[in-house]
Amino acid sequence: xxxxxxxxxxxxxxxxxxxxxxxxxxxxxxxxxxxxxxxxxxxxxxxxxxxxxxxxxxxxxxxxxxxxxxxxxxxxxxxxxxxxxxxxxxxxxxxxxxxxxxxxxxxxxxxxxxx
Amino acid sequence: xxxxxxxxxxxxxxxxxxxxxxxxxxxxxxxxxxxxxxxxxxxxxxxxxxxxxxxxxxxxxxxxxxxxxxxxxxxxxxxxxxxxxxxxxxxxxxxxxxxxxxxxxxxxxxxx
Numbered sequence: 001x002x003x004x005x006x007x008x009x010x011x012x013x014x015x016x017x018x019x020x021x022x023x024x025x026x027x028x029x030x031x032x033x034x035x036x037x038x039x040x041x042x043x044x045x046x047x048x049x050x051x052x053x054x055x056x057x058x059x060x061x062x063x064x065x066x067x068x069x070x071x072x073x074x075x076x077x078x079x080x081x082x083x084x085x086x087x088x089x090x091x092x093x094x095x096x097x098x099x100x101x102x103x104x105x106x107x108x109x110x111x112x113x114x115x
Numbered sequence: 116x117x118x119x120x121x122x123x124x125x126x127x128x129x130x131x132x133x134x135x136x137x138x139x140x141x142x143x144x145x146x147x148x149x150x151x152x153x154x155x156x157x158x159x160x161x162x163x164x165x166x167x168x169x170x171x172x173x174x175x176x177x178x179x180x181x182x183x184x185x186x187x188x189x190x191x192x193x194x195x196x197x198x199x200x201x202x203x204x205x206x207x208x209x210x211x212x213x214x215x216x217x218x219x220x221x222x223x224x225x226x227x
Contacts (some may be wrong), residue, residue: 031213097213106157
C-alpha cells in the first residue's frame with residue numbers, strides 16, 4: 001500500500017492567498033484526521049471525519065479554515081485567506097474505525113509557509 | 116478531560132537503554148500507542164498496547180503499562196544514533212471514536 005498521500009509537500013504563499021492541502025487516505029480506511037504541528041503548540045487535531053462525515057471540528061482555529069471529504073479516498077483542507085501565523089506542518093492521518101486497534105497512519109505532511 | 120503528559124527531552128549514550136515516560140489522565144483508555152517522528156517526516160507508529168496488558172515486547176522495544184498509576188513507558192534497548200527522534204505517546208479513550216489524544220512528544224538525543 002502507498003500509505004497516506006499528501007500534496008503538495010511544500011507550499012509557500014503570500015498572506016491573503018487561498019491555500020488548499022490535499023490528502024488521500026489508505027484504501028479501506030474510514031476515518032481521516034487533519035493535524036497541525038508547530039514548535040509553539042505541538043501537534044493539534046484540527047478536524048476528523050468518520051465515513052466522510054465531519055465528527056469533531058472543534059480544533060479548527062477559525063472560519064478561515066474549512067475541510068471537506070467528498071468521498072472515501074480524498075479530503076481537502078482549505079485556508080482562505082491565509083495568514084503568516086498559519087505557517088506550520090499539516091498532517092493527514094487515516095485509520096480503520098471498527099478495525100480493533102484504531103491506530104492512525106500519518107502522511108508525510110505539507111509544510112506551509114505564509115509570507 | 117483527557118490529558119497526556121511527557122517530559123520534553125531525553126539524552127542517552129549510544130548502546131545504553133532509553134526509557135521514555137508518559138502519564139495520562141483518562142482511566143477509560145482502551146489502547147495506548149507510541150509513535151516516532153524523525154526530522155522532516157510524519158509520525159510513524161512504533162507499537163501499541165491494549166489496556167488489559169501490562170507489558171508488550173517487540174525486538175528492542177518494551178512497553179510497560181501501569182494502569183493504576185496511569186503511567187506508560189517505552190524502553191529502547193541498545194539505543195542507536197538512528198533512534199534519535201521525537202517520540203509521542205497517545206491514548207484512545209472509549210468514547211472518542213477514532214480520536215487519539217497525543218502527548219507533546221519527547222525529543223530523544225543519542226550521543227555516540
